[in-house]
Each structure stands twice: as structure tokens, then as C-alpha cells.
Amino acid sequence: MVIFGASGDLTKRKLMPALYSLHRENRIKGDYRVMGVSRTAYTDETFQAYIRQELEKFIPAEEQDAALMDEFVTHLHYESMEMGEGALSHYENLKARLQDLAGSKELDNLLFYLATPPSLYSQIPVNLKETGLNVKNARIIVEKPFGYNLESAQELNEIYRAAFREDQIYRIDHFLGKETAQNILAFRFANGIFEPLWNRNYIDYVEITAVENLGIENRGGFYDGTGALRDMVQNHLIQLVALTAMEPPAIFDADSFRNEVVKVYDSLIPLKDNEFDDHVVRGQYVANGDKKGYREEKGVAADSRTETYIAMKIGFGNWRWSGVPFYIRTGKQMPTKVTEIVVHFKPTPNQMFQCTEGACPTANKLILRIQPNEGTVLKFGMKVPGSGFNIKQVEMDFTYDRLGGTKVGDAYSRLIEDCILGDQTLFTRSDAVESSWKYFDPVIKHFDETPKFPLYGYPAGTWGPRESEDLMNIDNASWTNPCKNLTNTDQYCEL
Template sequence: MVIFGASGDLTKRKLMPALYSLYKEERLPKELSILGIGRTVYTDTDYRSYILKEIKLFLNSSEQDGPMMESFVSHLYYLSIDPAIESEYGQLSCRLEELSGEERPDNLLYYLATPPSLYGVIPLHLKKWRLNSKHARIIVEKPFGYDLESAQELNRIYSSAFDERQIYRIDHFLGKETAQNLLAFRFANGIFEPLWNRNYIDYVEVTAVENLGIEQRGGFYDTTGALRDMVQNHLIQLVALTAMEPPAAFNADSFRNEVVKVYESLTPLNEVDLDEHIVRGQYTVSGSKKGYREEKNIPEDSRTETYIAMKLGISNWRWSGVPFYIRTGKQMPTKVTEIVVHFKETPHQMFRMAGDKAPIANKLILRLQPNEGIVLKFGMKLPGPGFEVKQVMMDFSYDKLGGVPSGDAYARLIEDCIQGDPTLFTRSDAVEASWRFFDPILQYWKEHTEAPLYGYPAGTWGPLESEAMMHEHGAEWTNPCKNLTNTDEYCEL
């Protein structure tokens, strides 16, 4: 396994802990060598010491095992080259021959944990030095492209160096157990799938928010924004999992065919819809919290969105008329990623709700983080005289499985790649179909600099305009409380 960007943040924070967990559970090939590539100068010994020190910061104390960690890092090697310079790949070729004992090693896995500017460079250099063997695989991080044109160009570059079956475009959201469990929940249970359509579902929310700012990523984030960073990949993938038709069989081709069909069914937004169905925001100063424009490397007149809420429609028989509301943002009150399915109210209300509240429809919450789990809200009669109904919850969370871990998303996806299973990775046509929908939005913002960008105080749930957007449908956001620790902590708006 060759990791480009081996001295970077993603490698120490996500990849090495994931690989260590696989190694500890004996789920890696016994003879696997992991070669780190980066511009920072390390010897093999120095790099092993560096990783051993760093991964301890990202592992729970229960996961740390001194002898096992020492054994894991003994499989690490390092080569200091600049991945942007083609001539230096000769050193990579020699090192791979040395580690594998083969003149032309074939069983290779490349991981691009680099800035996106290198995504189109590395595969061409690998091809030039004939390191793109027919059994090699390559994992590429998001964002895959900056817009439709750049995504199409990247697809052309990768298809010139590798077959589609060798290319693994990773989205770690799909490695989360609850994302996968959504499919099992829908297609393995006969009581839910018959209700999963416009006849019974009123609207759907997809939320992925963080309680942090941009941290030290100012230079990257200001050229990216929330739509490119989160919506075009993560959130739209979750919409696809929620809305897709049952695959003919659960294999890579059938599953990914249905994902593409959802993307191609998204109702295009015209210029009028863009202002009515999209709310952009940017966090501002609040108490001790900086505003976005006060962050390092951010221009004082930046119009990059740190929050976006959208109303999407899906033009097909199952979902026609059902709005999908999606949102993502920085500096929110808490960190949470979840899908909320709002069912329609009963056609006739016979009972009084406790506290004289308005009738509340059934709600299904599928949480990806934190405390992964599923909650179903439904009405039950309160004990005592009369028929007063209160909404109660039936919930499941992975931490209640007697200590069985829900698993690391990166570990799951890296293992799938090693096994040659591309089911949970994005295919080239899905990338382009997604960009084809979102590209006109980016073009509109570029051409209309006066398009609304609303401020919201850091630590709040975003611009009030995002709530107003939902009122037309009689809907409202489901806002988890601050310091969310379990499935019953939800705040009133």
C-alpha cells in the first residue's frame, strides 16, 4: 500500500488508526507493506516513531496495545519525494521493487491523501513509470473535481491510466454502519418499504453539521465552500441511499446503477428556484467565537458559504411532490449527521395531544454520528382516564450492542478496496451526474455576486431564512440539542 501525503493530517488522524484497527483484528494481508510518500524528510525509523506517537492521540486507551502497535509500525516504510515531479517516481519504482522483491510489482494499492491539486498529476506519473499495473487499485479522496468540467477532466485522466474497476473514489460517509444499515432497514424489513413513498412520507431532512469552524484550513476552504465540501458528495450520497429503488441484487453494479438513477432524477433548479430553494450563510462573531472573515487566510470581504440549506425535488414515481431538505454548516450548536423521515399525519385526528400540542406525525431518525442509531417516534396513550396521546420513542443505538463496536468508516472502506469490492465507492457516471445538477448553482453564484449570503452568529442553527424556506411546506428542522449524547435529546425550535 502506497500512501501519498503520508506526513499529512488525514494520514495520521484517519488512515493510520484505521489500518492499525484492521491489523489488530488480523484483517490485513500478513505480508502487507505500507509505504508513505511525502515531501517531509524521514527515515523509515523516524517515520515509524512519528506515526507511533501520533496515532496514540487518535485512539481510545482501550484500543492501544503497546506490543501490537510496535508490530504494526514495523510494516511502515517511507520515501521522501515530491509527488508533483515526474522524474522522482523512478525512486518510487525502485523502492517498490525492493519492498516486494519483484521487478514489476503488481499487487499495489495507492491512496491519495494529498491536496486535490495532485489528483490529476499522480495517476499520469504512475502511468509514465508503468506503475499502473492491471491489478493495482487507487483510492481518491473527495472533492473529485471542482465543477463539472474539472470532474470530467479527472475522469478522463484516471480512465487513461486505470480501468474503472481499479478506481475507488472514497466517501467515508458510506463507510459508516448506519449509512449501510439504512439499506438493510429499508430492504430487509417488509413493514417499512411499503410506506417508503410519496403516499406516506411528507418530507425528508438530511443534516450534516459541525460545532467547529474551519480550523487551519482557511486557504483550502475559501476556494471550496460548503456546497463543494459537503453537499455535492456527502449529503447527496445520503439522499441517494434514502431515495433509491431496491437494487435487483446487492452487488456493486446494481447498487451503483440505482444511485445514478436518483442523481439523474433530481429536479433541475432554474434561476428563480435558486433564491427560493437555497439559503447560503456565513458564520459571524459571537462572544469569544471568531467570525469566518476573522479566520486565518480568509479575505475580509469573502463570500464563501459556511452554511447551506437546500430544498430538492426528485422527479420520479416514488418521490414526486416530496421535498428533500438538506443542510450543512460550520459553527453549529453541536456535531450531528442524520436523516429524518417525516411521515404524513393520520387522515383524521381523534385524540387530544398531551399539553394541548398540535398533532405530531410519526418521525424516523437515522443518525450517522454521534451515537449511531435509529429512532422511531410514534403516539401512545398516557396512563389514566381519557385518551390523551403523547409521542414516545423506540430507539436503537450501536453502543447498546454489548460492547460490539460500530466500526471505523475508513477501516471498512480500505478493507473493501483490498478485497476488490467497489460497492460503497462512487462510480464515474455518478460523479458527473451529481456535478451536472450542482454546476449551474455554482455558475449562478459566480455570475450573480449579489445573490443572498446571510450571516448567522457562530454557535446557532444558521440563518433564520433556512427555517422560512421550510414553512411553505409546513415543515421545520429537527434540531438536536447541544452536547448531544443520546437519542432522545431534541430541542424545540
């Protein structure tokens, strides 16, 4: 395995702990080697020492085993090199190092991981091809974002097709590696009581939230040229939309599953020029107490109009979901970190029970929580004991921590192992990337071509602009975690 960008945050925080987990559980067989590649001047020994130290920071204490960690880092090697344009001789040196490690074996069983800035995504596969490292059984994992817009995504696909076969390319989205994201499929298709209700006849609307209680974490240079839509919506959130909205695959294999994902993207109804104001709300966090505003972050322009929050209303032109709005939102500096899907069922056709003490019977609600406290909650009405027929909404819930010691697997461990095994089910196919961009590209162009398109400020630590509530109120809907204490003069909601 060759990790490009081995001195970066992704490698030390996610990839090395994931590989250690596979090593610890004996899920990587044989005398494997991991070659770290970046510009930093490490040797094999200093790189091993660096990773050994970082493992103690990013591996849960209960999973740390000093002897196993010492053994794991002996599998690590390092090559200091340039990775971009004009670095062909460096790739020749890398090839020689890999052949030296392989000894007399044919240099064929290679896995490349691009944990680099996106600017290198188009250059690394070209160099691998030029030096003959794109061997028959090689595989390459590419992080998101895959492209900056539709045109760049199509160009990247052409570059990768010229160097690798599609079955060698693994476009990774770590959200799909989470057990709870995969459980959406099991929940829908393994239980006969929900699938008959999973359509426009019984569901009123769906909301999907993926928010964080942190800012941009010293990524200002990257984030200010990206924004929430490119960073989260076009990949993570739309993947969760696909899992929620897709049809059952005829058989559960990589091609059948990914065919249904593409059908979901193809059925998205494009926004017209006069619909953006009613379907999209953008926000940017501002200073609040000891929390600084986005424009005060390192690497961010003082007059930046990059969104750190975005909420959208999307619709489908297909039989199952016609007329059912899906509301999606993501944001930085929210009150908490949560990723969840909330399915709002339609209310009963005739409400025979009256409101009492300010509380009214409410429609059923199903919550599929990806993180934290992973699990499922079903909300339904029950009679309150005593005289009369007072109805109160109660919860029936399940969380993974109730499985009695069963570990919720690490997303990167699962996806790296799938790549080793050649299973592409949870990786994005080229046509899905392009289909997703076809929907979001006009939205990005509208932002770029309409300087006056609103960008609302919201205090860091709140649930975002009040206008995101208005987005849903048009359909008599509301977010599960709504803005509170609003007045007519508020430009945002208070914590």
C-alpha cells in the same frame, strides 16, 4: 500500499489508525508494506517513530496495544519526493524503492492512496502511468472532492481512465464506510413493514442534516476556495440522499447498487433561474462570544463570500418521490455535531383527538442517526394514562451501544479493506460523480454570476440563518432542530 501525502493530517488521524486496526484484527494477511510519500524529509526510521507517536493520540485507549503498535510500524517505509508536475524522476526512484521491497516478486499488487491536496489529483495518475506503476492489479483510492465543478470532474475522469481501468479506481466517501450509513439499506430492504410506506403516498417530507460544532480548523486556504456546497453537499449529503431515496437493487452487488444510485441523481429536478431564492439558503458564521467569525479565520479573505452553511430544497422527477421535498443542510459552528436523516410521515387523514394543554397529536417521525449516538428512533402517538384521550408522542429507539460490546467499525478501515478485497460497492462510480455535478453545477454558477445572492450571517454556535426556517415553512415543514426565539428583526436565530 503507497500513501501520497503521508505527512498530512488525514494520514495520521485516519489512515494510520485504520491500518493499525486492520493489523490488530489480523485482517491484512502476509508481509505487507506501507510506503509513505510526501515532501517532508523523513527516513524510514524517523517516519516510523513519528507515526508511532501519533498513534497514541488518535487510537482509542482501549484499542492501544504497545507491542502491536511497535510491530505495526515496522511495516512502514518512507520516500521523500515531489509528487506533481515535472517529478517523473522522483517516481522512477519510488518504483525502484518498491521493487527493492518486493524483492524477486513481480511489482503488481499495489494500492495507491491519494491523501493530498486536490490540486495533485490530476498529476499523480499521469506520473504513475508514465513510470509504469499503473500495473494490471494496481488500485487507486482518491479522496473527495473529485472535481471542482462538472467540467473539472469530467476532465479528471478522462485522466484516470487513461491511466487505470474503472474497476481499479476507488473514489472514496468515508460517510459510506460508516456502519450506520450502511444500516439505512438494511433498515429499508430487510424489513417488510417500512418499504411499503417508503413513498409519496405516506411520506410528507425528508430532512437530512450533517453539521459540526467546529469551525474550519486551520483549513482556511482550502475552505475559502471550496465552501460548504462543494465540501459537503455534492458528495456526503447527496450520498445520504441516494441511500434514502434509491430503489431496491435487483441483487446486492457493486454494479446493481451503484446503478440505483445513478438513477437517483439522474431523477433530481434541476433548479430553474427563478427558483434559487426559494430553494437555497447560504450562511456564514460570525463572531459570537469567544468564538471568532469565519472572516477572522487564518487564510480567509476579509471580504469572503464563501458559505459555511447551506440549506437546500430538492425534488425528484420519479414515480416514488414525485412531490415529496427533501431538505438538506450542512454547516460549521453549529450548536452540536450530528448527522441524521429524519423521515416525516404524513399525518392521519382525520385528526379525531383534540389538542390539550397546548400539545397536539403530531405525525409519525423516523430518525436514522449516523453520528453521534448511532441508532434509530421511531416516534409515534400514545394515550396519556388517565381520563380523556390526551395523546403524547413517545419514542421507540435503538442505539448501537446496546449490542453488548459489539464495536461499530471504523469507516476508513472498512473502505480500505474493501479496496484490498476488490469490492467497489461503497465507492463512487464515474457516472455518479458526473451526474451529481450536473445537478449542483448550475447552483455554483448561479452563486458566481449573482454577486447579490444573499449570504446571511449567523452567530457561531447557533443553528444557522433564520431564512433556512422560511425555506421549509413554505411547505408547512420545519427542521427537527429549528431556530428559536426569533423576532421580526432577527437576521439569524439565537442559540
